[in-house]
Amino acid sequence: MRALLQRLLKQPIIRLNEKYSSRPDQKRVDKALDELYEDINQPDTKRGFVLNFDTSKHKFIIFSDQHKGARDGADDFAPSEKNYLAALDHYNNNGFHFISLGDSEELWENTFTSVKKRNKATFDRERMFLDRAAFTKIFGNHDLYWDSDPLAQLSLKQVYGQSIKVYEGLVLKTNIDNKPLEVYLTHGHQGDLQSDGSWLSKWFVSDVWGPLQAYLRVNPNTPANNDQLKTDHNRIMYEWGEQKTDLLLITGHTHQPVFRSLTQIERLYAELDKAKAANDEALILDLEARIAKRHHKGDNVIVFKDDNYKPCYFNTGCCCFDDGDITGLEIADGMIRLIKWKYLPNKVPAREVLDECRLENLMGNNHTIIKPADQPKLKVLQ
Secondary structure, rough: OOOOOHHHHHHHHHHHHHHOOOOOOOHHOOOOOHHHHHHHHHOOOEEEEEEEOOOOOOOOEEEEEEEEEEOOOOOHHHHHHHHHHHHHHHHHHOOOOOEEEEOOOOOOOOOOOHHHOHHHHHHHHHHHHHHHHOOOHHHHHHOOOOHHOOOHHHHHHHHHHHOOEEEOOOEEEEEEEOOEEEEEEEEEOOOOOOOOHHHHHHHHHHHHHHHHHHOOOOOOOOOOOOOOOHHHHHHHHHHHHHOOEEEEEOOOOOOEEEOOOOEEHHHHHHHHHHHHHHHHHHHHHHHHHHHHHHHHHHOOOOOHHHHOOOOEEEEEEOOOOOOOOOOOOEEEEEEEEEEEEEOOOOOEEEEEEEEOOOOOHHHHOOOOOOHHHHHOEEEEOO
């Protein structure tokens, strides 16, 4: 049956997908991000909320794009489950507030019933944060169900033991040295013609269009699986944040970690410049090999104007890498950190800090030229 439907529907779906695709457009994304940000700052909105925090007391862990599935051959989350569970135990035990930044459940390819059945352990771990009133759930394009389906609250009660609100965004606000800093968080699909429309269009994508593409195995053409869209998306999100003052933008959606507006491959190029300046031949060869590996995986370089840019944009990465690694962002101790949880040779999950920066160093109106010497070396914390 699938083969027959593929022959009949593949070309019409591809044509429609090209017309209403996830191809990013700066004006559309800017408008969507502006409207959501303004709505979140209104007192009676249902789209999100403002949370004031103290950098010396409050701690946040932000994960996105788990894509929890049905533990079948198409379940991208399955290899990462043990890392994810270990990470949630760590952050709950250390008093973190957990922000799940969208696409937590893969509801294009799976029914809610199958996801619920196969992910009891992960829902139970997430509920530990909810029991402490330290859990915020944001929806993305692959779990629009939480925003568009009238049965969503019943489903949430089944997995969390209580009904909870699921939002489109969140703004964290704090003061550092009597100066304001805001952190604007949302999944990052804003401005997507497929997924960011009216209630009816969201329902259609969530319950009809997405599952149909998944069933027919037609590439949905989203930043998570298209290298050029991934690069374009990060550039557009950066350019939106570049225009703001004392505001950091955090998204997910692309599955590509970004820290201080730099992707991993851009940090490697900065290290390469430093190694060349020092004539360190061994390090040069190592970095060139790592860069080639990143290119092979589809990473591209975003070129910023005059190498003079603001460290204003961050991306969590995802919790469904092929090797079981997961990445996320911590905000704690006056710092923001890009972290990874990975399996050690003995298959024990371990936390690794990939990059970190003091929040106060991200404030101010001016652009920052980040030179190779400013790039921190990787360090592992087990």
